[in-house]
Amino acid sequence: MKILHTADWHIGKQLHKYPLEEDHRLFLDWLGDLIEERRIDLLLVAGDVFDTAFPSSAALTLYYRFLQRLIGCRCRVVITGGNHDSPGVLNAPREILRHMDVRIVGCATDDCADSLLIFDDLNLAIAAVPYLRDVDLRRSVSGQSYDDRSEAIRQGIRQHYQRHLDLHQAQYRGLTLFGMGHLYVQGATVSDSEREIHAVGGLAAFSCDHFPEGFDYLALGHIHKPQKLSERVRYSGSPLPLSFSERHDPKYLLELTLESDKPVQVEVLPTPRLRELRTFTGSLDEVWESLQAFQAQGTLEALLELNVVEPTFDPQKSVRFDLLLREFEKADFRIIKPRLTFENRLKEADELFSVGTDIEDLTPREVFLRRLAAEQLDEPTQALLLEAFEELLTEVDEAHSFPPQT
Structure with a gap:
């Protein structure tokens, strides 16, 4: 059998x-x-x-x-x-x-x-x-x-x-x-x-x-x-x-x-590898060069993640990053997760998420975990808060899963 x-x-x-x-x-x-x-x-x-x-x-x-x-x-x-x-x-x-x-x-x-x-x-x-x-x-x-x-x-x-x-x-x-x-x-x-x-x-x-x-x-x-x-x-x-x-x-x-x-x-x-997932990390120039040399493989369109890291904040780098995304819009691959970060930027409250990350891409649990990680709490306290969040999330999911009878 x-x-x-x-x-x-x-x-x-x-x-x-x-x-x-x-x-x-x-x-x-x-x-x-x-x-x-x-x-x-x-x-x-x-x-x-x-x-x-x-x-x-x-x-x-x-x-x-x-x-x-x-x-x-x-x-x-x-x-x-x-x-x-x-x-x-x-x-x-x-x-x-x-x-x-x-x-x-x-x-x-x-x-x-x-x-x-x-x-x-x-x-x-x-x-x-x-x-x-x-x-x-x-x-x-x-x-x-x-x-x-x-x-x-x-x-x-x-x-x-x-x-x-x-x-x-x-x-x-x-x-x-x-x-x-x-x-x-x-x-x-x-x-x-x-x-x-x-x-x-x-x-x-x-x-x-x-x-x-x-x-x-x-x-x-x-x-x-x-x-x-x-x-x-x-x-x-x-x-x-x-x-x-x-x-x-x-x-x-x-x-x-x-x-x-x-x-x-x-x-x-x-199982068959139907689609190539690739991540490119480096400076803006390094990533740009890597994309120009990339040859996609697989039955389906390749999907790419970009992690562009620059040492100091420069508005021109942001402009060039947007230009990079437009440059490769018609390539035989698709960039679906672009991220640009500057190493010297302070991580303030409104910067819990990296540049290029849309909060709509994150699940409620992921948002909560990132917020929890930003707090200086001991492990048991974090575990208790996470447990309480999981219970609330389950109750909300079950409420939506079983709508009231009319």
């Missing part, structure tokens, strides 16, 4: 306002071909299917078009919700999708039987654990310390997995048990696009050792850099580069092979 582990598709993602719709279309076409060619029995998608809680019609079309293509190819699908996903959006069509061999677990429920998925013909049980929000794990108690709250979250995550394991042991002991998850596990390396990952799981310093024993494999999502945390715990990473910091990261899917009385065999399947 062959299983594919993937996560963090982020369909609908825009890289500094540049849509990556074509990247996702080509990736999903490639994935469909791969599933047919390698005769995959089961596809696991461990969260963050979409980039936003309210995906565009174009993003939804790509998603449903891919699932439709799998009809008839004998590949089952399990999809869990991530922190970017709206549980309502994912769960809405799940009863219809069930008839297409697609199982959706958009959010945690009180009954773990809802997310322990049984595939008798594959001799497999899947603990399809989605992103666990703070409200799923514990309630704050007045007077609790930061360490107490962290321990409550850590134990809440462990107990959630333990309940699935107990049900498996009680009723399905003969089946191989896989787990899924969308969380930060201590020791994982993050990219610049994930610097804000200190939410549920992260603040609690949840580690591999906190997962209960009994799972044959844990397929994780949330971290975009693929990595092996232990023999049984792995992040597949995102299949596409989602930030310039990921441009050198390997991108792949994990093919898991199950054979009787043998450990899970894991094979890395690299």
Whole structure:
């Protein structure tokens, strides 16, 4: 039996306002071909299917078009919700999708039987654990310390997995048990696009050792850099580069092979590099020269980040920087993240963001993190403020995800 582990598709993602719709279309076409060619029995998608809680019609079309293509190819699908996903959006069509061999677990429920998925013909049980929000794990108690709250979250995550394991042991002991998850596990390396990952799981310093024993494999999502945390715990990473910091990261899917009385065999399947992401750093003259010599590669238009650094403030440098951007507007690449900084400029309150960075390009979490970094606060205080912000942000997201009934 062959299983594919993937996560963090982020369909609908825009890289500094540049849509990556074509990247996702080509990736999903490639994935469909791969599933047919390698005769995959089961596809696991461990969260963050979409980039936003309210995906565009174009993003939804790509998603449903891919699932439709799998009809008839004998590949089952399990999809869990991530922190970017709206549980309502994912769960809405799940009863219809069930008839297409697609199982959706958009959010945690009180009954773990809802997310322990049984595939008798594959001799497999899947603990399809989605992103666990703070409200799923514990309630704050007045007077609790930061360490107490962290321990409550850590134990809440462990107990959630333990309940699935107990049900498996009680009723399905003969089946191989896989787990899924969308969380930060201590020791994982993050990219610049994930610097804000200190939410549920992260603040609690949840580690591999906190997962209960009994799972044959844990397929994780949330971290975009693929990595092996232990023999049984792995992040597949995102299949596409989602930030310039990921441009050198390997991108792949994990093919898991199950054979009787043998450990899970894991094979890395690299995804195609569809688009080149490049960063040029240096003085204005150095960057200009590099752009003139640059030869773009890849199926799709190359996207560039410019970090121009000059030692002293000079208005003429700003004028020349604008001229540079106009000069290369019709090149066979696109500059989507230009930045000009002067080393001697004081970083005042209104300069928390580098020249060339539009606050509209940043998420609310990124804005808060930059503001927090500007304060001289000790680490526990920063952690408490960030935790409070995450709770407020989750409440706002959930309020938008579930509009009031009329």
